Each structure stands twice: as structure tokens, then as C-alpha cells.
């Protein structure tokens with residue numbers, strides 16, 4: 259693993275809205291890989307499903323799109339909010355063309371991309387190549403995706419609507435995307451600068467907080483060494499102050515850790531930070547050209 263460490267980017271500050279759109283009740287032995295090896299009692303555990311909205315005075319960026327009604331219900335997930343309504347309540351109108359950052363290709367993260375057919379998508383080249391490549395139909399991988407949703411990505415790429423990153427990229431002033439692997443081959447995390455500090459939007463590099471706090475691995479993993487290395491990195495970033503807050507991908511405690519949303523999303527969402535203007539000159543420069551450097555997991 260290289261020593262790639264997030265650095266401060268331009269001073270734009272973002273408001274993060276975490277929207278909870280689904281849930282399920284399951285057991286610890288179901289969500290953790292080889293759970294008996296920990297010699298801990300089994301027990302119930304819930305799992306929440308989110309999407310995230312990053313808002314500055316200049317731009318609104320969607321991070322993932324959670325699961326579609328079909329993708330969720332066919333796996334026994336409880337749909338708490340109709341997807342189109344959820345985006346509308348979060349201020350992202352279906353049919354509009356926001357920039358969408360896709361953290362990875364699983365059904366619960368790209369399920370509603372078709373609601374935004376003209377959106378410009380930013381994602382990892384490694385991730386795209388994996389899900390359109392020869393291993394994607396293996397049962398231990400294929401159960402986590404919907405074929406029509408991967409096809410949507412493929413067609414968006416054919417139309418030139420996907421910006422691919424490799425390694426790390428500053429996608430906007432104050433938003434750094436980092437490919438970290440582990441959960442999926444091109445799993446990405448984001449560093450977002452907010453008025454409450456640097457937020458690690460971990461997506462499924464951290465389903466549950468105890469994963470990185472206690473080195474417990476989620477059941478769905480593409481590279482175990484990368485997974486352990488990413489846990490160590492996140493612990494290090496917390497310890498040295500690189501990261502002030504961590505937003506998990508699925509932990510049911512997530513909403514309660516941050517400021518409850520008011521208004522239309524009251525009870526359904528939480529927020530971090532208050533959007534303040536960045537350097538607009540820099541914003542124009544970085545939104546038109548994504549820079550890439552060596553990846554953490556390569």
C-alpha cells in the first residue's frame with residue numbers, strides 16, 4: 259500500500275445530508291464474515307440504507323442512489339421512502355442531471371441511477387471494469403448487483419457520461435475521492451471538507467463502525483488484505499486528526515451521531531456542516547478536469 263494520505267483541498271465547505279431510505283433486521287453471524295471465529299455470541303443487528311447529498315452554494319452532488327424498490331424488496335429489505343420521493347425531499351429532482359459520485363457498483367448504491375438519465379457519473383475505472391468483466395457473474399459477486407443497473411452504467415459510459423478516476427481525485431474543491439478497495443475491487447471513499455471538520459464518507463469501506471474499530475470484516479469482501487489495511491488507515495486518520503468524523507455506509511447508529519434534519523426530511527435524515535462558498539475560480543478548474551494519481555490499493 260502506498261502512503262497516499264488525503265491533503266486539504268481548496269477552502270469550499272460542504273453540507274452533507276445523510277438520507278435513510280431503507281432498513282432490515284438480521285443477525286451478526288449473517289453480516290460478518292466467518293463470525294464464529296470471533297467467539298462472540300450471535301445476536302440481532304439492524305442495517306440501514308442511505309444515500310448522501312453534498313451541497314455547496316455552487317453545486318449539489320449526489321453520492322450513490324441507494325437501492326431501487328425492486329432491488330431492495332427482492333432481497334427482503336424494507337423500503338422506508340419511495341426513491342423518487344426521497345431524492346425530491348432531499349432537493350435533487352428526478353429527471354435533473356446532478357453530478358453523481360458512485361462509490362461502488364452494488365445494488366444498494368446504484369439502484370436508482372435511471373431516475374437521472376443525463377447525470378454525469380464519477381466512479382472508479384477499476385470498479386467499472388470489474389462489474390463489466392469476467393468475474394462479475396460469479397455467484398459470490400453477482401448476488402450484490404442487478405444486471406440492468408450495471409447495464410445502465412455501461413450505456414452511460416458509452417454516451418460519455420461517466421468520468422473515470424484511478425487512485426485519488428479531487429472532484430470539487432473540498433471533495434477528494436479515494437479508491438481503497440477491500441469491499442469491492444474499486445470501492446471508493448470520500449473526504450469532504452465541512453464546517454465541522456474533515457468528514458470521511460466511508461460508504462461500504464465501513465458498513466458498521468465496529469468493523470474498523472475492532473477489525474471485524476463484513477461478509478461481502480473482494481480482498482481481505484485491502485480490507486484490513488483500510489481499517490488500519492481509518493484508525494490512523496482518526497488518531498492523527500486527518501479525519502474528524504466518519505460516516506458509515508450502513509450502521510443504524512449513523513443518523514443519531516449527527517444533526518437531525520429539519521423540514522421535509524425530519525426523522526429521515528441528518529446533516530453535517532453548513533455550506534459556505536469556496537474559491538469559484540478553482541471550482542471551475544477542478545470540475546472540468548479530474549486529476550489522478552497512484553491508488554492506495556494498487
Ligand SMILES: [Zn+2]
Pocket residue numbers: 364366367462507508
Ligand atoms: Zn452497501
